[in-house]
Amino acid sequence: MEEKYLICEDSMEGIFTGIYEAYALREGHEHVHIQIGEEENLRLFADYVHILPDSVKTDKVVRTLRQKLGEHVYHTLCRAAASCYADKGEAVYKTVVDAITAGSGRRVLGNFKNPYVARCFELARFTANEAHYEKEFIRFQELSAKAAKDTPILFSKIGPKNNVVPFVMPHFADRLSIENFMVYDEHRKLFGVHPAKEEWYLVSAGEEFDLRELTYSEKEEEYQELFRVFHRTIGIKSRENKHLQRQMCAYRYQDYMVEFQQK
Amino acid sequence: MLTQGSESRMDIRIAPQMSVMDKLKILGDAAKYDVSCSSSGSSRRNDGQGIGNTVAAGLCHSFAADGRCVSLLKILFTNECIYDCRYCMNRCSNDVPRASFTPDEVCELTMEFYRRNYIEGLFLSSGILYSPNYTMELICETVHRLRTVHRFQGYIHVKAIPGADPLLIQRVGYLADRMSVNLEMATAEGLRAIAPNKHRKTILKPMRQIQNGITENKNELTLYKHAPHFCEAGQSTQMVIGALPESDYQIMSVAENLYDKFSLKRVYYSAFVNVNEDRDLPALAGGPPLLREHRLYQADWLLRFYGFKVDELLTEKRPNFNTAIDPKADWAVRHLEQFPVEINRADYQMLLRIPGVGVKSAGRIVAARRFGNLTFEDLKKIGVVLKRALYFITCGGKMMYPTKLEENYIVQNLVYQNRMGRGEKLPFLPDGTAYRQMSLFDSDTWGQNYRAVGG
Numbered sequence: 001m002e003e004k005y006l007i008c009e010d011s012m013e014g015i016f017t018g019i020y021e022a023y024a025l026r027e028g029h030e031h032v033h034i035q036i037g038e039e040e041n042l043r044l045f046a047d048y049v050h051i052l053p054d055s056v057k058t059d060k061v062v063r064t065l066r067q068k069l070g071e072h073v074y075h076t077l078c079r080a081a082a083s084c085y086a087d088k089g090e091a092v093y094k095t096v097v098d099a100i101t102a103g104s105g106r107r108v109l110g111n112f113k114n115p116y117v118a119r120c121f122e123l124a125r126f127t128a129n130e131a132h133y134e135k136e137f138i139r140f141q142e143l144s145a146k147a148a149k150d151t152p153i154l155f156s157k158i159g160p161k162n163n164v165v166p167f168v169m170p171h172f173a174d175r176l177s178i179e180n181f182m183v184y185d186e187h188r189k190l191f192g193v194h195p196a197k198e199e200w201y202l203v204s205a206g207e208e209f210d211l212r213e214l215t216y217s218e219k220e221e222e223y224q225e226l227f228r229v230f231h232r233t234i235g236i237k238s239r240e241n242k243h244l245q246r247q248m249c250a251y252r253y254q255d256y257m258v259e260f261q262q263k
Numbered sequence: 264m265l266t267q268g269s270e271s272r273m274d275i276r277i278a279p280q281m282s283v284m285d286k287l288k289i290l291g292d293a294a295k296y297d298v299s300c301s302s303s304g305s306s307r308r309n310d311g312q313g314i315g316n317t318v319a320a321g322l323c324h325s326f327a328a329d330g331r332c333v334s335l336l337k338i339l340f341t342n343e344c345i346y347d348c349r350y351c352m353n354r355c356s357n358d359v360p361r362a363s364f365t366p367d368e369v370c371e372l373t374m375e376f377y378r379r380n381y382i383e384g385l386f387l388s389s390g391i392l393y394s395p396n397y398t399m400e401l402i403c404e405t406v407h408r409l410r411t412v413h414r415f416q417g418y419i420h421v422k423a424i425p426g427a428d429p430l431l432i433q434r435v436g437y438l439a440d441r442m443s444v445n446l447e448m449a450t451a452e453g454l455r456a457i458a459p460n461k462h463r464k465t466i467l468k469p470m471r472q473i474q475n476g477i478t479e480n481k482n483e484l485t486l487y488k489h490a491p492h493f494c495e496a497g498q499s500t501q502m503v504i505g506a507l508p509e510s511d512y513q514i515m516s517v518a519e520n521l522y523d524k525f526s527l528k529r530v531y532y533s534a535f536v537n538v539n540e541d542r543d544l545p546a547l548a549g550g551p552p553l554l555r556e557h558r559l560y561q562a563d564w565l566l567r568f569y570g571f572k573v574d575e576l577l578t579e580k581r582p583n584f585n586t587a588i589d590p591k592a593d594w595a596v597r598h599l600e601q602f603p604v605e606i607n608r609a610d611y612q613m614l615l616r617i618p619g620v621g622v623k624s625a626g627r628i629v630a631a632r633r634f635g636n637l638t639f640e641d642l643k644k645i646g647v648v649l650k651r652a653l654y655f656i657t658c659g660g661k662m663m664y665p666t667k668l669e670e671n672y673i674v675q676n677l678v679y680q681n682r683m684g685r686g687e688k689l690p691f692l693p694d695g696t697a698y699r700q701m702s703l704f705d706s707d708t709w710g711q712n713y714r715a716v717g718g
């Protein structure tokens with residue numbers, strides 16, 4: 001039988017719509033695959049179908065997954081779908097097949113013997129780890145009152161590998177509930193926005209968005225300097241271990257953290 | 264000179280011209296030998312009225328140049344001190360620059376650091392200014408302002424000053440997530456020798472008070488859901504390692520006692536640094552005893568999460584750990600009669616005792632076994648460190664390689680792996696000379712993930 005590739009958008013919506021379509025085909029799942037974005041080398045005897053993300057179909061899939069597999073499995077699938085690796089679509093899809101069609105259900109994640117499940121688990125863990133690190137390492141800077149219409153806005157720029165903004169926003173929305181804040185993923189040009197005491201939301205940055213136009217509050221530089229000094233002071237000289245420091249907090253995070261910026 | 268009005272008191276000793284920056288330099292520096300930086304153990308959502316929450320597992324926010332986690336704004340309120348502990352930089356006989364914060368300065372630093380996500384909260388300790396009560400009152404005032412005026416809901420760890428009025432300690436307990444009193448030395452004689460103004464009894468008294476406070480509070484909370492929390496994240500303590508000739512067995516037995524009899528959440532071990540170049544204390548040419556400290560933390564982990572007892576790990580006859588291998592492997596090679604363990608059948612408790620298998624992987628093994636027999640390949644995916652575990656396990660009755668079940672042979676292999684940098688990941692450089700240490704670890708296999716939040 002000919003292999004069929006469903007080409008989906010690189011987003012949670014894209015992948016869940018793909019899963020909806022894969023089931024709608026009713027051709028079994030052995031020869032159906034989900035692929036994220038275009039592949040450069042097209043396979044000769046394969047059928048390629050382009051799938052457009054669709055919110056109604058996504059909602060249906062999400063509802064089914066939550067109901068049948070529970071929140072834990074559902075969240076794991078979401079994290080895997082937010083991964084930066086291209087094989088995530090296939091991994092999430094085939095894990096759903098294992099759970100729903102093959103019947104492992106809520107216990108699906110224990111089925112390490114299925115390579116797709118193992119992969120899905122691995123991808124989800126990578127996203128979860130990175131989201132965890134960002135909760136720790138995100139640094140907010142206070143924008144000047146002018147830019148923020150008289151109420152301070154806290155702004156943070158990050159450069160994560162996976163699409164973690166949706167996973168860090170709930171954490172800060174609770175913690176900083178009375179603050180206006182934004183988390184900006186500069187790779188995906190994606191904002192998480194939280195207006196004080198309101199719900200947070202995601203928004204794509206327009207072309208015209210330019211970081212250099214942001215101005216910072218008067219106090220901002222002072223607190224950054226205070227923290228840099230504290231950070232320098234707290235290390236014990238006779239135990240210095242930059243290797244360990246780097247292992248615990250990789251350069252790719254350090255690049256965005258005020259205490260590692262030499263001033 | 265001390266005036267008694269509570270308002271004017273503060274201003275007397277505090278040089279008004281000293282900037283917050285200069286104070287932070289002095290009082291951050293003076294606090295750094297306190298090991299704990301954990302922000303775990305409290306779980307509190309934000310109430311929408313102020314800033315902050317706490318997460319049960321705690322969060323690190325940065326890592327210092329020594330690789331230790333920075334979770335809390337760890338500072339002394341003041342480094343003035345009337346005592347003369349020999350291991351301490353701030354002892355009264357030392358001529359060092361002195362500084363004190365005001366409560367407002369501490370509050371402002373905490374709030375501004377916190378909203379920028381630099382920190383998870385405040386760890387406030389202090390030297391003793393005038394008297395334990397005087398100091399404790401200032402600390403109490405600071406934390407009270409932070410909670411009420413600033414409505415701060417993040418993590419607060421406060422050091423109780425031994426000798427302070429129990430009422431003050433109680434008041435702070437209702438404001439803080441965690442309190443700690445440092446035991447300092449494993450033995451009472453040790454303490455006497457090194458800290459002439461401190462007494463074991465005065466240290467254990469507030470420790471007991473906090474323990475009782477926590478227990479009573481738990482009862483209150485079952486009756487009244489909205490009763491205020493008392494040290495929700497429990498209490499911790501710290502012992503200095505290597506300043507006096509105490510054995511690992513003595514130290515671990517004290518730790519076990521503290522866990523069992525005082526319900527401590529954490530015991531921290533701090534490799535001795537001879538900051539005062541005190542001639543009667545060891546000079547420790549190779550730097551602080553970091554490898555030993557590391558082994559103690561590993562053993563501590565075994566007590567708390569792996570169901571081990573100190574008497575299984577050490578004895579009067581063999582009072583110190585073999586620093587060449589980790590305490591769990593050390594235990595296993597001395598109990599080879601219990602191995603090899605069949606992965607597909609062993610119960611959870613036994614799985615935990617296999618070197619190379621951690622709490623998480625033991626759990627995953629139990630879950631994955633339901634889908635059929637596990638192979639070595641599966642174990643690898645689960646996160647078992649096979650090069651350590653292979654001497655101790657079988658899968659479906661077979662060992663991974665033919666290997667001798669013999670103490671010397673296994674120890675040699677494990678040590679060899681370590682030396683080649685392929686075995687246990689020590690948090691130090693692999694050249695074997697510069698043993699360097701982190702703060703802590705929380706991981707399946709020793710050393711994957713050295714983070715101080717695990718407690």
Ligand code: SF4
Nearest residue numbers: 344346348351354390
């Ligand atoms: S009481 Fe002892 S350890 Fe504490 S600050 Fe004073 S001299 Fe140092």
